[in-house]
Structures are given as structure tokens and as C-alpha cells.
Amino acid sequence: MKKTPFHSQHAEAGAKFGPFAGYDMPLFYPLGIMKEHQHTREKAGLFDISHMVHVEVRGPQAAALVSRACPYEAAEQAPGTGKYTFMLNENAGIIDDLIVSRLAEDRFLIVANAACAEKDVAHIRNLASGFDVAVDIIPRAFLALQGPAAESVMQSAGLDVADMAFMTVAEPNSGWFVSRSGYTGEDGFEIGLPPGEGPDFAAKLLADGNVEWIGLGARDSLRLEAGLPLYGQDMDETVLPHEAGLIWAVPKSLRESGDYVGAEALSAALKGEKKRKRIGLKPKEKMPVRGGAKLTDGDGRQIGTITSGGFGPTLGGPMALGRIVTNADENKIFADVRGRGIAMEPAKLPFVPHRYKR
Amino acid sequence: MATIYYTDEHEWLSVEGDTATVGITNYAQEQLGDLVFVELPEVGKAVSKGDDTVVVESVKAASDVYAPVDGEITAVNDALSDDPSLVNSSAEAEGWLFKMKLTDTSQLEGLMDKAAYDANVA
Numbered sequence: 483m484k485k486t487p488f489h490s491q492h493a494e495a496g497a498k499f500g501p502f503a504g505y506d507m508p509l510f511y512p513l514g515i516m517k518e519h520q521h522t523r524e525k526a527g528l529f530d531i532s533h534m535v536h537v538e539v540r541g542p543q544a545a546a547l548v549s550r551a552c553p554y555e556a557a558e559q560a561p562g563t564g565k566y567t568f569m570l571n572e573n574a575g576i577i578d579d580l581i582v583s584r585l586a587e588d589r590f591l592i593v594a595n596a597a598c599a600e601k602d603v604a605h606i607r608n609l610a611s612g613f614d615v616a617v618d619i620i621p622r623a624f625l626a627l628q629g630p631a632a633e634s635v636m637q638s639a640g641l642d643v644a645d646m647a648f649m650t651v652a653e654p655n656s657g658w659f660v661s662r663s664g665y666t667g668e669d670g671f672e673i674g675l676p677p678g679e680g681p682d683f684a685a686k687l688l689a690d691g692n693v694e695w696i697g698l699g700a701r702d703s704l705r706l707e708a709g710l711p712l713y714g715q716d717m718d719e720t721v722l723p724h725e726a727g728l729i730w731a732v733p734k735s736l737r738e739s740g741d742y743v744g745a746e747a748l749s750a751a752l753k754g755e756k757k758r759k760r761i762g763l764k765p766k767e768k769m770p771v772r773g774g775a776k777l778t779d780g781d782g783r784q785i786g787t788i789t790s791g792g793f794g795p796t797l798g799g800p801m802a803l804g805r806i807v808t809n810a811d812e813n814k815i816f817a818d819v820r821g822r823g824i825a826m827e828p829a830k831l832p833f834v835p836h837r838y839k840r
Numbered sequence: 841m842a843t844i845y846y847t848d849e850h851e852w853l854s855v856e857g858d859t860a861t862v863g864i865t866n867y868a869q870e871q872l873g874d875l876v877f878v879e880l881p882e883v884g885k886a887v888s889k890g891d892d893t894v895v896v897e898s899v900k901a902a903s904d905v906y907a908p909v910d911g912e913i914t915a916v917n918d919a920l921s922d923d924p925s926l927v928n929s930s931a932e933a934e935g936w937l938f939k940m941k942l943t944d945t946s947q948l949e950g951l952m953d954k955a956a957y958d959a960n961v962a
Contacts, residue, residue: 509900515898516874699900700899768876768921769879772901792899793897793899800877820895
């Protein structure tokens with residue numbers, strides 16, 4: 483199993499590890515998921531996200547390639563900004579969701595999900611053969627610092643980030659990449675740096691009393707409270723952007739037609755009857771309802787599936803994301819948990835308000 | 841005087857006469873992490889050794905707790921409905937899960953004592 487540059491630091495911090503996308507990753511530390519979660523909401527949590535893959539697209543036609551691979555106008559993206567988007571297949575199913583940052587006029591950074599990295603890179607390289615671009619994987623240590631204290635921690639670590647707004651990016655040192663973004667709903671940063679420089683920088687951040695290592699367990703409960711979808715659970719190649727509640731990421735001008743892969747299928751699907759949609763749900767009991775649970779109507783007919791579910795430590799109760807048929811009666815939804823029908827009620831997303839610095 | 845037994849599945853049983861109080865071990869709760877929900881069986885239910893009897897849910901996942909021996913459920917720990925974290929703070933005392941009347945006390949012979957269990961998880 484692969485190890486990230488921070489593996490020995492996690493072990494020293496007492497992490498309990500588990501396999502994730504081919505890496506031996508920290509699931510939680512002695513603090514425990516509940517307290518790690520709350521620490522992130524109250525102070526600052528440090529997450530090792532080095533399993534994610536950084537792909538740089540560089541060259542005169544870099545913007546053109548990105549706009550072919552992803553449904554947005556990369557040529558219009560301001561340098562120094564990031565954009566949430568995805569890559570679609572010919573049927574408009576989601577290959578992966580991504581953040582694409584424009585580092586310079588002719589240079590884009592695509593940060594891909596670990597489990598999708600191989601197919602993503604193959605897809606981009608395949609598309610790139612028709613363009614004047616270079617596509618390179620950049621080896622990086624990658625950290626996320628999330629929570630209300632994140633900015634002050636970054637400043638004390640010597641990174642001047644006070645003027646960065648949500649979804650802006652910078653390259654403060656050679657080989658470094660910083661974005662004001664994250665996956666918890668909190669203000670925060672993602673910091674990519676050369677693998678060899680990773681451990682020292684992590685130690686610098688951890689020297690601040692506000693910072694604790696946070697594992698994948700709390701990362702998942704935080705992202706679910708923030709109503710953010712997870713690839714492989716809330717979307718996959720059989721799910722179209724509007725069915726995953728993500729059509730907002732496709733500019734209106736590209737919903738009827740475009741040159742990106744999947745444009746025709748997406749446009750046809752949007753013109754036709756919308757069949758499935760994403761919904762936020764709360765069980766009416768205290769019992770958590772997990773991803774994969776069947777959703778049924780009052781008469782026992784299946785109307786959908788829970789795609790992600792769990793317990794929200796800040797919310798103080800169970801919560802779930804589901805995908806249901808659009809003609810379902812939202813006031814009569816039951817989740818099948820071990821043979822019992824648990825009544826569910828629709829919930830507004832996010833479950834816990836976002837606190838991004840706009 | 842109760843005798844305490846332990847199972848390979850990380851349950852403990854405190855047995856007095858033909859009645860056992862059952863819970864999960866401190867080792868098991870450490871592995872599970874913070875519990876947020878416990879689904880207890882119905883009183884009066886007959887269970888056989890190995891049956892899924894309780895579901896303990898941590899923030900991350902649901903795990904089954906099996907009946908350690910044959911018997912009938914005679915009581916459940918209702919305090920866990922309000923505070924499942926009792927299992928974390930006091931797994932082998934206040935965080936007990938259920939009591940059962942044993943139908944075959946000879947099944948206890950195959951279980952471990954504390955020293956054997958501790959050696960098993962060390």
C-alpha cells in the first residue's frame with residue numbers, strides 16, 4: 483500500500499489507519515471522530531489529502547483542452563481562480579468531479595480524486611492528443627487546513643493569505659500551490675507543495691495550538707454536513723450533473739449546446755423529462771441511515787437510494803443525501819434499514835451553513 | 841458472585857446463575873470510536889449463539905453485536921437510547937447492552953477469561 487509523505491507523522495500522532503484509494507490513510511486519531519469534527523468547526527483541522535492527484539495542463543491550447551474536457555469556458559476563467567467542475571463521458575455521466583485552477587494564461591491545474599486518478603489522466607491524455615499542450619502529473623504533498631482559525635494559522639506559518647478570497651489560488655513558493663477552498667464548509671486552504679517539504683510545513687502548522695490532525699472519518703462527516711457530494715457515492719458515471727444537484731456548475735450558455743465531451747447528451751437530457759434528483763434527508767428517528775439504503779414510498783415501491791448517510795456531530799443528529807425519482811411524494815419517504823422502514827423528511831442543504839470567506 | 845467471560849467477537853458476559861449481562865469490551869469500543877446510536881433487541885426475544893442481536897452505530901459505520909450464547913433477552917439498557925456514548929465511557933459496566941436468560945450454560949465453557957481475552961487482543 484502507498485504511503486503519503488506525512489505517514490510517519492500520522493503514526494507518531496497515534497492515528498488509526500485504513501486503506502483508501504491504494505493508500506494507507508489515517509481514519510482517526512486519539513481525539514476520536516466526534517472531537518476531531520468539532521475541533522475543525524471551532525478551530526482548525528489539518529487533513530492529509532496527498533492521495534489526490536495534481537495534473538498540470540500547459541501550453542498554447544491549454545484552455546481549449548480544459549473546455550473540451552469540462553463543461554465550462556476555461557478561456558474566460560481569470561488566472562488565479564479555481565472552478566468546481568467535472569469531466570463527463572459521452573453520455574454526460576460524471577467521470578469525476580474536480581477543481582480546475584487557472585495558474586496562468588496557458589497553465590491549468592486539475593486536482594482529481596484519488597480513486598479516479600488513473601481514468602482521469604487517461605481521459606485527459608486521450609483528449610490532449612488533438613491539442614498543443616503538455617499534460618503532466620505533479621508529485622505533491624497535499625494538505626487541507628480547515629476551520630475558523632485557518633487564516634491566522636497560515637499567516638503565522640509565513641504564508642500571506644489574508645487577501646485571498648474563496649476559490650482563489652496562488653503559487654507562493656516554487657512548486658507550491660495554495661487555494662482558499664476545502665471540503666468541510668468552513669473557511670480554509672488547500673496547500674500543495676513538493677513532497678520533501680511537506681513534513682516540515684505540517685510540523686509548522688501543528689506547532690500552532692489551534693491545529694490538530696483530522697482523519698478521513700471526520701472529513702466525511704464534515705463534508706456531509708456541508709452537503710457536498712462525494713464521488714463514487716453521490717455521483718458516478720451513470721449519474722448526470724442535474725441528477726446529482728450539480729447543474730449549477732455548468733454555465734447556462736453551455737446547457738443547450740457546447741463543444742465539451744457529453745454536451746449533446748446533457749442537452750438532450752435537460753430538454754427531456756428530468757427523471758432523478760438529489761435530495762437532502764433527515765431520518766425522523768435517531769438512527770443513522772447509511773449510503774446504499776433503499777428509499778421507498780408509503781406503498782413499498784422503490785423511489786430512490788441513499789447515496790451518503792451518517793451522523794452529523796455539529797448537526798447533532800443523523801443526515802443523508804439521496805437520489806430519488808422526481809415524481810416522488812417527498813413527504814412520504816422511507817429508508818430501508820435492516821428491514822425496517824425509517825421515515826425520512828426532506829432537509830435543506832447544507833445541513834450546517836457554509837462559512838467560506840467570499 | 842458473578843463470573844465474567846469474554847468472546848472472540850469482543851463481547852463480555854457477566855454471569856450469575858442462569859442470567860448473563862452482555863456488553864462489548866473496552867477494546868471493541870476503542871476500535872469502533874464514538875457511538876451515536878445503539879439498536880437494542882426486544883425483551884422476550886429468543887436468540888441463538890451467533891445471531892445478530894444489537895447494532896452499534898459509530899459516526900462512521902454500523903456494526904453487529906452477536907448473541908454470545910443461546911438464550912432469551914430479559915432486559916435491555918434503555919439508558920443507551922439517550923446516551924449511546926455510555927458504551928464508550930463505560931463499556932464494561934454502565935454501557936452494558938442486554939441481559940439474557942441462558943438456555944445452555946455449557947456454552948460458557950468455550951469462552952475466555954479476562955487473562956485469555958487480554959492476551960488475545962494484545
